[in-house]
Amino acid sequence: GAGVSQSPSNKVTEKGKDVELRCDPISGHTALYWYRQRLGQGLEFLIYFQGNSAPDKSGLPSDRFSAERTGESVSTLTIQRTQQEDSAVYLCASSPRGGGGTGELFFGEGSRLTVL
Amino acid sequence: KNEVEQSPQNLTAQEGEFITINCSYSVGISALHWLQQHPGGGIVSLFMLSSGKKKHGRLIATINIQEKHSSLHITASHPRDSAVYICAVTSGGSNYKLTFGKGTLLTVNP
Numbered sequence: 334g335a336g337v338s339q340s341p342s343n344k345v346t347e348k349g350k351d352v353e354l355r356c357d358p359i360s361g362h363t364a365l366y367w368y369r370q371r372l373g374q375g376l377e378f379l380i381y382f383q384g385n386s387a388p389d390k391s392g393l394p395s396d397r398f399s400a401e402r403t404g405e406s407v408s409t410l411t412i413q414r415t416q417q418e419d420s421a422v423y424l425c426a427s428s429p430r431g432g433g434g435t436g437e438l439f440f441g442e443g444s445r446l447t448v449l
Numbered sequence: 450k451n452e453v454e455q456s457p458q459n460l461t462a463q464e465g466e467f468i469t470i471n472c473s474y475s476v477g478i479s480a481l482h483w484l485q486q487h488p489g490g491g492i493v494s495l496f497m498l499s500s501g502k503k504k505h506g507r508l509i510a511t512i513n514i515q516e517k518h519s520s521l522h523i524t525a526s527h528p529r530d531s532a533v534y535i536c537a538v539t540s541g542g543s544n545y546k547l548t549f550g551k552g553t554l555l556t557v558n559p
């Protein structure tokens with residue numbers, strides 16, 4: 334596809350279950366970001382992948398959160414033993430280069446996670 | 450840590466009005482983004498700038514580095530401009546880690 338694709342678009346899960354969220358970036362984009370947006374709050378940085386460099390995981394809120402990226406393609410964000418405070422929209426973005434000051438960001442539609 | 454403040458939090462306008470949304474930040478930056486988030490969550494990047502002014506259609510973004518302030522202007526506003534507008538900055542030696550404002554909810558009535 335032409336844009337950033339995320340799946341699932343909606344996920345309802347029970348507290349304590351594991352969830353996996355997927356992001357397909359735009360082909361050729363070397364930079365990939367995960368953000369979290371809680372209801373009524375601003376976006377929070379979670380993790381950044383750039384090419385084959387070690388990812389910046391400094392935004393991950395706890396060790397229940399992990400993310401992987403295969404080369405410069407698909408990324409998965411995994412949340413283990415979900416808690417109610419994990420309920421949020423998880424947004425993925427990609428950029429043709431390192432983002433921020435050096436590249437425009439392209440966002441997916443997000444995955445809305447609800448933990449009951 | 451950079452603090453990003455947007456004002457106003459909410460803005461209601463009539464179609465055709467000139468709109469201004471403001472963004473202030475506390476620490477020097479390498480770049481500032483303006484993003485648009487429509488109901489349903491999709492986010493679109495409007496501008497990325499580090500100095501001066503950029504224009505795209507009816508949208509204009511300006512930044513004053515000395516005053517640590519940016520504005521987003523919408524001329525001849527239209528109901529389809531209704532969205533949340535988000536300011537985000539990169540700073541602190543990182544050219545990729547964005548700090549986001551909480552957004553400005555704009556409603557343009559016909």
